Amino acid sequence: MSVLLDVKDLIVRFYTQEGTVYAVNGVSFELEEGETLGIVGESGSGKSVSSLALMGLIPSPPGKVESGTVMFEGRDLLTLKPDQMRLIRGKEIAMIFQDPMTSLNPVLTIGTQITESLKLHEGMNTSQSRKRAADLLDMVGIPDAYRRLDDYPHQFSGGMRQRVMIAMGLSCNPKLLIADEPTTALDVTIQAQIIELVKQLKDEFNMAMIWITHDLGVVAGIADRIQVMYGGRIMESGSSHEVFGDSRHPYTEGLLGSLPRLDSSGEEKLTQIEGSPPDMRNEPAGCPFAPRCDVREYMNLEKCWDERPPLETVPADGGDGTHVMSCWADIREGVAENV
Amino acid sequence: MSSQVMTAENRKSLDENDVILEVTDLKKHFPISSGIVFQRQVGAVRAVDGISFHVVRGETLGLVGESGCGKSTTGRTILQLYRPTEGSVKFEGQELSTMGGNDLRQMRRRMQIIFQDPFASLNPRMTVGSIVSEPLQIHKIYSNKKERQQYVEQLMEKVGLNPYFINRYPHEFSGGQRQRIGIARALALEPSFIVADEPISALDVSIQAQVVNLMEELQDELNLTYLFIAHDLSMVRHICDRVAVMYLGKIVELGPVDEVYDNPQHPYTQALLSAVPVPDPMVEENRQRIIISGDLPSPANPPTGCNFNTRCPVRFDLCFEEPDPPLIEARPDHYVSCHRVT
Ligand SMILES: Nc1ncnc2c1ncn2[C@@H]1O[C@H](COP(=O)(O)OP(=O)(O)OP(=O)(O)O)[C@@H](O)[C@H]1O
Numbered sequence: 001m002s003v004l005l006d007v008k009d010l011i012v013r014f015y016t017q018e019g020t021v022y023a024v025n026g027v028s029f030e031l032e033e034g035e036t037l038g039i040v041g042e043s044g045s046g047k048s049v050s051s052l053a054l055m056g057l058i059p060s061p062p063g064k065v066e067s068g069t070v071m072f073e074g075r076d077l078l079t080l081k082p083d084q085m086r087l088i089r090g091k092e093i094a095m096i097f098q099d100p101m102t103s104l105n106p107v108l109t110i111g112t113q114i115t116e117s118l119k120l121h122e123g124m125n126t127s128q129s130r131k132r133a134a135d136l137l138d139m140v141g142i143p144d145a146y147r148r149l150d151d152y153p154h155q156f157s158g159g160m161r162q163r164v165m166i167a168m169g170l171s172c173n174p175k176l177l178i179a180d181e182p183t184t185a186l187d188v189t190i191q192a193q194i195i196e197l198v199k200q201l202k203d204e205f206n207m208a209m210i211w212i213t214h215d216l217g218v219v220a221g222i223a224d225r226i227q228v229m230y231g232g233r234i235m236e237s238g239s240s241h242e243v244f245g246d247s248r249h250p251y252t253e254g255l256l257g258s259l260p261r262l263d264s265s266g267e268e269k270l271t272q273i274e275g276s277p278p279d280m281r282n283e284p285a286g287c288p289f290a291p292r293c294d295v296r297e298y299m300n301l302e303k304c305w306d307e308r309p310p311l312e313t314v315p316a317d318g319g320d321g322t323h324v325m326s327c328w329a330d331i332r333e334g335v336a337e338n339v
Numbered sequence: 340m341s342s343q344v345m346t347a348e349n350r351k352s353l354d355e356n357d358v359i360l361e362v363t364d365l366k367k368h369f370p371i372s373s374g375i376v377f378q379r380q381v382g383a384v385r386a387v388d389g390i391s392f393h394v395v396r397g398e399t400l401g402l403v404g405e406s407g408c409g410k411s412t413t414g415r416t417i418l419q420l421y422r423p424t425e426g427s428v429k430f431e432g433q434e435l436s437t438m439g440g441n442d443l444r445q446m447r448r449r450m451q452i453i454f455q456d457p458f459a460s461l462n463p464r465m466t467v468g469s470i471v472s473e474p475l476q477i478h479k480i481y482s483n484k485k486e487r488q489q490y491v492e493q494l495m496e497k498v499g500l501n502p503y504f505i506n507r508y509p510h511e512f513s514g515g516q517r518q519r520i521g522i523a524r525a526l527a528l529e530p531s532f533i534v535a536d537e538p539i540s541a542l543d544v545s546i547q548a549q550v551v552n553l554m555e556e557l558q559d560e561l562n563l564t565y566l567f568i569a570h571d572l573s574m575v576r577h578i579c580d581r582v583a584v585m586y587l588g589k590i591v592e593l594g595p596v597d598e599v600y601d602n603p604q605h606p607y608t609q610a611l612l613s614a615v616p617v618p619d620p621m622v623e624e625n626r627q628r629i630i631i632s633g634d635l636p637s638p639a640n641p642p643t644g645c646n647f648n649t650r651c652p653v654r655f656d657l658c659f660e661e662p663d664p665p666l667i668e669a670r671p672d673h674y675v676s677c678h679r680v681t
């Protein structure tokens with residue numbers, strides 16, 4: 001496997017009337033070919049902004065990518081001109097969003113919207129591209145696909161629109177698919193349909209994928225690796241077995257503890273993380289989780305307030321060294337039993 | 340973090356005979372009209388289409404099902420915020436569906452609702468103090484302003500809000516805090532029954548546990564009864580004693596949570612539970628999913644026969660014939676509406 005995407009020290013801010021929003025504060029990660037990375041974190045933790053930044057889609061103003069590199073196939077995407085970037089978007093990297101209605105044009109038929117990109121990126125003529133568009137819709141499970149090319153987005157249900165978005169995303173065989181909460185607005189039975197579909201297509205197309213969600217259950221089922229974000233920083237990252245089965249970061253632990261389980265009777269009280277998510281208008285000097293962290297409190301770690309913990313390999317980890325976290329304490333070393 | 344462990348057994352001692360709410364054959368249809376000058380009814384959305392269940396004092400009944408299946412309409416019709424099209428709602432022994440005016444207003448003190456969206460459900464121009472005390476003013480409780488303020492401060496403390504913030508406005512609070520304001524307001528009149536309509540859906544994961552724990556603590560302390568409407572089936576298993584699964588305006592399965600989750604009988608419940616992702620990669624790797632194809636039919640035009648027959652993986656001839664399957668007790672206390680289950 002070789003590295004497909006290499007993100008380093010990404011910093012993104014928004015300069016708004018209410019002040020500067022410190023949305024992404026130094027994010028670095030790698031993605032291998034064919035790999036699925038799940039990015040989880042609460043609302044406002046910087047999941048969408050960091051992936052929009054890789055795609056050159058940060059609205060500017062008010063947004064600004066302050067620093068960082070995004071190496072994709074030997075090029076730094078952050079240095080490309082807008083029209084070079086446009087060629088990569090849709091062709092090499094595709095993106096699907098939570099609400100398909102915001103990315104589908106309501107006044108154009110589905111067929112027009114899919115064929116447009118096929119004509120642009122693949123140089124197909126009208127009848128070739130219509131044939132291919134119908135095949136794509138058929139592949140994502142839209143019945144009677146050829147006829148439905150002439151329908152408008154509002155004539156499809158929410159789940160079907162998301163299928164259409166997936167068909168459009170896959171139309172040019174991208175190497176990387178970024179899916180930002182693609183199933184959050186859908187019912188669980190429809191979500192299960194979409195997840196099955198994406199898993200199957202991912203193998204067929206041999207794509208790498210970034211799947212953004214706040215639902216830890218969803219990524220447990222599809223991601224090879226998990227990245228947990230909080231306050232615009234990566235708190236912990238590792239294989240899904242490492243993060244779910246052997247989490248080392250107080251925030252990850254807290255998050256997992258606060259989730260009830262479908263598969264066991266819920267008699268214990270949920271552990272709760274006290275306090276509320278950070279206000280992103282203040283740049284935290286130290287660890288963004290410090291105000292809510294009971295490990296910091298228990299260990300009386302003053303450092304957490306004013307020094308940012310670096311993202312480093314988890315100490316004494318049996319794995320291949322890719323299980324990393326950013327924390328001054330290692331909760332397995334003596335603290336966990338006492339908290 | 341609290342280390343206190345409570346089990347369902349020591350948490351609840353329910354008296355099965357103390358039925359607080361009894362719903363029988365409840366229907367709520369919304370008319371679909373056409374015509375601009377002369378409106379005439381051309382059909383109806385059968386949002387709730389004949390449901391029956393009861394709730395015991397002190398218990399939490401969960402109401403689950405996909406978007407549009409009629410959960411909120413059920414909650415609102417019980418509270419008489421919508422008047423039923425047909426059927427009966429008996430609360431603490433009294434029939435609500437025919438009750439009007441002052442009697443109903445008095446009754447409403449005993450039944451409250453908490454909404455999903457803590458942002459939209461609070462008046463942005465009112466301070467927390469006036470939001471929480473509004474029900475007290477409407478019902479003219481506490482003519483003495485000082486006493487009222489003291490009571491509001493007590494309520495705020497009870498739901499974990501600092502009374503110091505009594506003069507602040509909703510936008511100055513986080514989502515979880517706003518939901519606490521909603522809960523304080525619902526508790527102001529000392530209700531015995533609360534419809535919680537997706538009270539945690541809009542909240543961050545780390546905040547959901549705070550609100551759920553608060554609701555459980557208040558239930559113990561005040562002997563509250565909840566109808567807990569939710570999408571999150573894992574949370575429902577955690578917080579509820581029994582669960583009712585709705586599909587297209589009808590209850591398809593009803594029973595104690597552990598029983599229904601461990602032995603789902605209705606094909607829809609089976610598919611629904613199998614679709615819920617579990618935050619554990621080991622479990623996910625070995626899971627068998629029942630994927631049901633297609634979308635929810637329109638409640639304005641439900642199928643003939645069993646409502647689930649357009650998507651059911653195990654349907655057969657009988658499922659397309661009237662009458663639709665009745666809700667029968669398939670296992671002890673466990674009710675199912677399906678021709679395959681007898
Ligand atoms: N266009 C914008 N202008 C100003 N601030 C913005 C803008 N877009 C995002 N932000 C801010 O950047 C921060 C990170 O937002 P982001 O959308 O990445 O969060 P997220 O993790 O995707 O959350 P969610 O789960 O709610 O989608 C937030 O504080 C958000 O308010």
Ligand SMILES: Nc1ncnc2c1ncn2[C@@H]1O[C@H](COP(=O)(O)OP(=O)(O)OP(=O)(O)O)[C@@H](O)[C@H]1O
Nearest residue numbers: 369384385386405406407408409410411412413638
């Ligand atoms: N006031 C109304 N007028 C007309 N139709 C309505 C009204 N309220 C609800 N409906 C319809 O009744 C059906 C049931 O809606 P309801 O809001 O009860 O569903 P729900 O189960 O609460 O869904 P959700 O999970 O999305 O909140 C839907 O088809 C809805 O469009």
Ligand code: SF4
Nearest residue numbers: 287290293304327328
């Ligand atoms: S660095 Fe300190 S505050 Fe941050 S998670 Fe670790 S212990 Fe807690």
Ligand code: SF4
Nearest residue numbers: 645648651658677678
């Ligand atoms: S009655 Fe028939 S269609 Fe309905 S759930 Fe049972 S088997 Fe399926």
Ligand SMILES: [Mg+2]
Nearest residue numbers: 047048049180
């Ligand atoms: Mg987002």
Ligand SMILES: [Mg+2]
Nearest residue numbers: 410411412536
């Ligand atoms: Mg609802």
